[in-house]
Amino acid sequence: MSNHYEAIVVGAGVVGPAIATGMARQGRRVLIVERDWSEPDRIVGELMQPAGLKALRSLGMIQAINNIEATPETGYTVFYEGEAVSIPYPHKADTAVVPPIKSCVFGGNDKVVDDGFVTTAEFEDNEYEVGVSFEHGKFISNLRKIVKAEKNVTTLEGTVTELIRDADGVHGIVVKPSDGGSPQRFTGDLTFMCDGIFSKFRKSLTDDNVPSVNSHFIALKLHNADIPVPNTGHVILNSKCDPALVYQITPTDTRVLCAYNSPQLPRDVKKYLREKVLPVFPIGLQPSFTKALEEPIKSMPNSYLTARLNDVPGLFLIGDALNMRHPLTGGGMTVGLNDAAMAVRTLEDVPSLSDREVTSAKIIDFHYDRKDLDAVINILSIALFSLFAADSSNLKILQRGCFKYFQRGGECVSIPVGFLSGTIPKPFLLTWVFTKVALYSVYCNFVDNGVLLLPLSIVQVFTVLFTAVVVFAPYLIAELFQ
Ligand SMILES: Cc1cc2nc3c(=O)[nH]c(=O)nc-3n(C[C@H](O)[C@H](O)[C@H](O)COP(=O)(O)OP(=O)(O)OC[C@H]3O[C@@H](n4cnc5c(N)ncnc54)[C@H](O)[C@@H]3O)c2cc1C
Known part of the structure; x- marks a missing residue:
């Protein structure tokens, strides 16, 4: 049985260590395999939204942002054609609460420590939500330190080349060790696939699962x-x-x-x-x-990829392997870490992951429970990118209208940034706000065009609103109903 684990985790990027730590803290025997444990040097995952921090807290892993000279982020500043508008993160009283996961939080591991860059005053006592930016590699190294310190975790350096699979589902992995040794087989009750953006294994769900x-x-x-x-x-x-x-x-x-x-x-x-x-x-x-x-x-x-239902018994795709959105809004780690926290929470009362019927039912619950946050962050990322990279006159009208909407301040800022930060995970409210932005854009277009261009403005009401629907509706349907 030495090559058998209750949970196998493939990949130690952002999501893998969170899952492996969560599983280990539930008392499960865990193997985590990463092809390269040295500090990564990547341009991804450098700004974490407040809801990502909430997920880290709930897993008892928030101190991964300590001692890496991280920068607290209080929101955004948007520059548009020489003007600027400030978009602070929302008030904590208006945002969703992510409760601690019982088995994961102990000894104050859900609170940051003062390190001169990340402070208790900024992160714990602040009335407003706060995000953080850092060097990706340093953050990953901290996550890896946390998972390596777990006594139920075995770490291995090597590339997973194959899944052990039969008609009943997935039973483990084949690993080519980094030291050039011969391939090794490991069996597991549940294999979490966290192999990231270029996942080799996401097609294990369906052949057309391609970003x-x-x-x-x-x-x-x-x-x-x-x-x-x-x-x-x-x-x-x-x-x-x-x-x-x-x-x-x-x-x-x-x-x-x-x-x-x-x-x-x-x-x-x-x-x-x-x-x-x-x-x-x-x-x-x-x-x-x-x-x-x-x-x-x-x-x-x-890349963009809508999440498919994890319906292969014994396999649990999660993180970028499962689901991706436009990185414009910096939401990838937030979705990934919230998924990790939700997966750990969902499986907490499953006595044995070898009970495939129970485990599969929990994974189906996970698929639907994650949709609110996932839909808001994913749809917003795509919609905002379409507007911000406007390549048609209708999109440019929406772009300008969106900026002017932010300039109104108050709820015209606090609610949109609540979506972006993942702290207001309400897809139907997002739909309503996007509709208001589209209507406001049409109104601003009337004002900008003036009386002389009134006939053009009237035509543009229809073309702009049609464009807004095309930008938004397909993603809303894909994210909520797939
Ligand atoms: C340009 C860009 C900028 C981004 N900026 C942000 C941002 O600012 N904020 C944010 O929240 N998100 C951002 N993202 C998204 C974010 O980086 C991802 O959502 C996040 O890294 C996903 O985590 P993951 O654990 O699923 O994958 P990864 O973090 O990519 O980890 C995958 C791990 O699996 C390992 N691996 C892969 N294949 C194998 C194998 N066969 N065997 C063993 N190990 C394997 C890899 O070495 C890697 O360590 C950005 C994305 C892009 C493209």
Whole structure:
């Protein structure tokens, strides 16, 4: 039985360590396999929304944001054609509560400790929700330290090459160890597949479980940048290029992610950045942006994948392997960690994961229970990207209307940022707010066009509202009803 585990976890990125820790704290024997345990150097997962932090707390893993020189984030600043609007995270009294998972929270592990960057005053005593940004690799190393400290966990470095599968479902994995040894077989009652964006195993559910890629993010790292509004994420919008994100990841480094709205990257990436993006950046950021162009540039595809029902007994796809959205709104870790927390909570009262009937029923519950948060974050990410990267006159009207809607302040800001931060997981409220933004955009268009263009404005009422429906409705249906 030494090669048999109650839970096998594939991948130790964001989600894998959370699942493995949760399972181990339930007293289960866990194997976690990662192909490379050294600190990753990636451009993904660098800004965590408040609801991601809530999930980490509920798992007793919040201290993973400590001692990595992380930056507290109080919200966003949106720049649009020379104007700026502030979008602070909502008041805690207005947001959803994520209760602690009994087996996971003990000894104050659901509270941050003061480390000079992350403080109790900012994260525990604050009346407002707060997010955090950091170097991805350092955060992952902390998550891995937590999982490695669990006594029920065995860690292994190697690449999972196959699932052990028969007509009854999945029974384990085959691993090619990193040290070049011969492949090893491990059996497990339940295999959690957390192998991320390029998952090799998501097709185990169905052959057509394949993400779509319609845009890319091109990344720069600025050094000693003059950040316009410190401790906020910056969204830079402009009619001349696709949106860009800016946020601090260390006390001296600032990440810039520039969207490129095409399945292919530009032929000359640096030329695109220099000629199209640099000129629309806030003046203060331009010198460090120019300097960063001398360094190698990284990029990533932006993938979208609706979650399928995990209906293969013994297999539980989770994290990016299961479900992806546009990274514009920085929601991936939040969805992944909330899924991890929900999975751990859902399985908490299952005495043995080898009882496939009970375990499968719980996984079906998970599929439906996760939809509210998942739908809000995923739909918003796609809808906002469509508006912010507007490539038609109707979308540009919606883009401008959206910015003006934010300028109204009050609930026109606190509710949308509640969706974005994952703290107001209400898909039907999101639908209502999106409808209001579309109607407000049409109204602003009337005002901008004036009396002389009244006939055009009347036609645009229909074309703009039709565009809004096309941007929103297919994703609402896919996310809620698939
Ligand atoms: C450009 C970009 C920017 C992003 N920015 C943000 C952001 O700011 N905030 C945010 O919340 N989200 C962001 N995301 C999304 C976020 O990074 C992901 O949602 C998150 O990393 C998913 O976690 P995961 O554990 O599912 O996958 P990963 O974190 O990718 O982990 C997968 C792990 O599995 C391992 N693995 C893969 N295959 C195997 C195998 N066969 N055998 C063994 N191990 C294997 C990998 O080495 C890796 O460690 C961004 C995404 C992109 C593309």
